[in-house]
Amino acid sequence: MNYKYKFCIWLVDSLLNNKRSMTFKKIQEKWKDSSFNPNGEVLTLRSFYRYKQDAQSLFNVDILCDKKNGSTYWIDASTEFHENKPMQWLMNGLRISNIQAACKDSSKIILEPAPVGIQRLQAIIEAIEDKNTLNITYKSHYGEPKEHQFIPVFIRLFKQRWYVIGQDIELEQPITFALERICELSHQEEARELSENLVDILDPETYFADCYGIIRKHNPIKIQFRAFWPQNLYLKDLPIHESQILIDETENHSDFEIYVRPTYDLKQELLWNRDKLAVLAPESFRQDMIAILEATLKGYQTGDSYAVNE
Numbered sequence: 001m002n003y004k005y006k007f008c009i010w011l012v013d014s015l016l017n018n019k020r021s022m023t024f025k026k027i028q029e030k031w032k033d034s035s036f037n038p039n040g041e042v043l044t045l046r047s048f049y050r051y052k053q054d055a056q057s058l059f060n061v062d063i064l065c066d067k068k069n070g071s072t073y074w075i076d077a078s079t080e081f082h083e084n085k086p087m088q089w090l091m092n093g094l095r096i097s098n099i100q101a102a103c104k105d106s107s108k109i110i111l112e113p114a115p116v117g118i119q120r121l122q123a124i125i126e127a128i129e130d131k132n133t134l135n136i137t138y139k140s141h142y143g144e145p146k147e148h149q150f151i152p153v154f155i156r157l158f159k160q161r162w163y164v165i166g167q168d169i170e171l172e173q174p175i176t177f178a179l180e181r182i183c184e185l186s187h188q189e190e191a192r193e194l195s196e197n198l199v200d201i202l203d204p205e206t207y208f209a210d211c212y213g214i215i216r217k218h219n220p221i222k223i224q225f226r227a228f229w230p231q232n233l234y235l236k237d238l239p240i241h242e243s244q245i246l247i248d249e250t251e252n253h254s255d256f257e258i259y260v261r262p263t264y265d266l267k268q269e270l271l272w273n274r275d276k277l278a279v280l281a282p283e284s285f286r287q288d289m290i291a292i293l294e295a296t297l298k299g300y301q302t303g304d305s306y307a308v309n310e
Contacts, residue, residue: 003041006036007037007051008054010031010034010036011051011055012075022072027043062076064076112160117178118162120182124164128155130187130191131192132190132191134185135147135148135149136149136185137183138181138183145183148170148175148177149169149170149188150175153165153167153204154202154207158213159213161178162180164176164177164179165177172198174198174202176214210259210260211260212240212260213263213265213266214265218262220259220261221260222281223282223285224281225258226277227254227256227276228275228277230276232253232276235273236254239256240256240258240269255280262288267289267292270289292308
């Protein structure tokens, strides 16, 4: 990573994340000793002004100067940087790139594999921006490859997989494609509008409301579950769903409630907690979970798969 980008990341991190203001002299001193600047290069005022403009453009923030307070620089707190998830991804990606460059032994940094299907991402984003239709050949795990004419609306990352969500033109209904299952993809130059009845449904802000993951089925319900120590502590730090609230607690367990669609991927997540989590209510959902556990036990005992109604 070149000098300019290293400084831009460092400057935004220093001013924004530490919620403070600094004079140019203080910025100059701290940059000289920063791990982002291993050679200790001196920052000139001219370079600072130029790089400050680059940082504002790159991260969509406003770096202001308070001349009445000793010409201190600060980032406008009204900016939506922390709520902008793509910008946070960009910042984290640049941080990781710098860390890897600074670390002589790359084996000291252990990362998860990068999300699959990302090579399709740029073409899909361009189609969304240009409002172009896509021709997609898609191979699900349940049949032969099938061609679709598709209007892409938005993309989502979940559990290390990229998805694109939009309208299947022939079926006139919402559809979700996992990017790694796309065999072929091409643009149609003509723009197509969403069907009128799908405009409000395919809203990126609300489409997955009350969903745990990528499946949008069933009506949302209130689900209560008990997490036993020490798993309850982890679920306090990292809730299963954004609607999660604590409803009761003892020394040995915590009871939580979520409002969510009771989908396959939610059941997988609850089961991931093994014997440290038990569903309490509603009774119908609790019985669904018991049926899955009984089928799992039979599978271990016999080596056969047992279907459970999802």
